[in-house]
Amino acid sequence: MRKILAQTYALRxxxxxxxxxxxxxxxxxxxxHPEIQFSFWLGGxxxxxxxxxxxxxxxxxxxxxTNAYESHDARLLDKGHPAVFLVLYIETIWWEERRSxxxxxxxxxxxxxxxxPSLRQACWRLLDTVISPHIxxxxxxxxxxxxxxxxxxxxxxxxxxxxxxxxxxxxxxxxLRAAIAYMRAHVAEPISIKDMAGRVGLxxxxxxxxxxxxxxxxxxxxxxxxxxxxxxxxxxxxDEPLTSVALELGFSSPGNFSRFFKEHVGVSPSTFRRVASTxxxxxxxx
Numbered sequence: 001m002r003k004i005l006a007q008t009y010a011l012r013x014x015x016x017x018x019x020x021x022x023x024x025x026x027x028x029x030x031x032x033h034p035e036i037q038f039s040f041w042l043g044g045x046x047x048x049x050x051x052x053x054x055x056x057x058x059x060x061x062x063x064x065x066t067n068a069y070e071s072h073d074a075r076l077l078d079k080g081h082p083a084v085f086l087v088l089y090i091e092t093i094w095w096e097e098r099r100s101x102x103x104x105x106x107x108x109x110x111x112x113x114x115x116x117p118s119l120r121q122a123c124w125r126l127l128d129t130v131i132s133p134h135i136x137x138x139x140x141x142x143x144x145x146x147x148x149x150x151x152x153x154x155x156x157x158x159x160x161x162x163x164x165x166x167x168x169x170x171x172x173x174x175x176l177r178a179a180i181a182y183m184r185a186h187v188a189e190p191i192s193i194k195d196m197a198g199r200v201g202l203x204x205x206x207x208x209x210x211x212x213x214x215x216x217x218x219x220x221x222x223x224x225x226x227x228x229x230x231x232x233x234x235x236x237x238x239d240e241p242l243t244s245v246a247l248e249l250g251f252s253s254p255g256n257f258s259r260f261f262k263e264h265v266g267v268s269p270s271t272f273r274r275v276a277s278t279x280x281x282x283x284x285x286x
Contacts, residue, residue, distance in 0.1 A: 009267050010131045011275045013236075014138050016145050017091040021130045024266050025082040028074040031264045032066075032217045032225040035089040038113070038152060039064040040123050045081030049074050051111045052216060058083070060120070063113040065152070068092050069225065071217040072111075074266075086123050086130070088145065098146065119151040175200040176210045183223055187230045188249050193219045228264045231257075235273040242269050 010021045017035050024047065041047060041058035048057045049064055051072045056064050066072050076083060113119075126144050129136045136144070178200040183191065196219070197207040211219050227249060234245050246257030261269045 009271055009275055011272075011278075012130050012141055013276075014142050014145070015091075016094045016142055017089045019086070019088045019126065019130055019141075019145065021084070021086055021127055022266055023082045023084050024074060024076065026262070026266070027076055028266055029263045030071050030073045030221055031228070032069045032071050032215075032221050033089060034068055034225065034229055035091055036068055036095055036108075037064075037066045037072075038088040038090065038149070039066075040086040040115070042084040042086055042123070042127065044083040045076050045078035047074060047076050047083040047085075049111075054111055056111050058085075061115050063115055063119075063152075064111055065108050065113055066111060067108050067216070069215045069217050069222060071221045086127055088148070090145075090149070098149075113152055116151065116154070118154075119148070122148040122151050172214050173210055175202055176207075176214060179207060179219070180222070180226075183226045187226055190250060191223060193223075224260075224264060228261065231261060231269065232265075232272070235269060236276045242273075245269070 009023060012019050021042075023044070030050075039049075039058070040063045041060075046058070048055060049072050050056075051066060051070060056062065058064065064072070115123075122144070126148055129141060129144055179196055179202075182196055182199060193207065194204045197204045200207070202210070207219055211217055211222060215222065217225075230249060231245065234240065238245075242257070243254045246254045249257070251257035251260065258268055258270075261267075261272070265272060267275075
């Protein structure tokens with residue numbers, strides 16, 4: 001493997017979503033994202049991820065893909081030895097437009113991707129672009145992302161029937177959609193899962209079952225993801241003090257806010273804001 005920067009966190013954004021190069025120094029708690037996530041281990045300490053009862057061990061020949069809102073974690077196996085990742089967060093609308101244009105609209109049934117030589121080379125090309133803020137236009141970045149995803153589809157997915165048509169995925173129940181809408185509308189307020197279930201006409205147990213069966217996550221993990229999503233939006237689009245962000249989103253202290261963010265994203269809020277602001281003038285914000 002090529003030599004990685006000693007300490008790395010870089011981010012580029014586009015219509016596709018965003019891509020980061022990140023040094024992971026601590027475990028990530030079980031979390032989820034509204035985007036489809038592709039994670040490629042580039043070097044450093046060994047790392048593994050859990051998705052429900054599935055274990056994925058990262059390596060030179062294995063990467064991870066998670067569907068939108070699918071719960072997963074990240075655990076370092078060599079404590080004190082950070083791991084470096086290239087991670088793509090792909091907007092579902094962008095993904096579906098690209099896939100449907102090619103007659104491919106899919107849901108990922110398995111979390112592992114086998115890395116071919118072409119896919120590894122595409123990772124390194126994208127890495128060079130991400131860590132160099134003045135290299136590549138937004139259009140060129142999107143072309144590189146599409147190329148990498150095409151190689152991922154070709155090398156790791158189609159031969160093993162890892163994909164199934166989205167028509168085979170159950171439609172999200174209207175009560176679950178109502179619960180999600182309630183979370184988003186009350187992102188700055190404390191939410192009781194029991195009370196939220198009652199508001200949409202479900203028992204607490206039934207709500208848990210719906211999140212598990214239809215989104216492969218739990219209400220608590222999804223709720224944390226909604227809060228992270230709102231924090232990321234504010235850090236990218238606003239210049240308000242971090243203390244204000246923390247208090248407005250219901251955190252009891254800036255320290256709790258910073259710890260929550262780092263456990264889910266892998267870097268502090270201040271680091272994320274600093275890096276995101278580097279590319280704000282060059283790339284559109286979501």
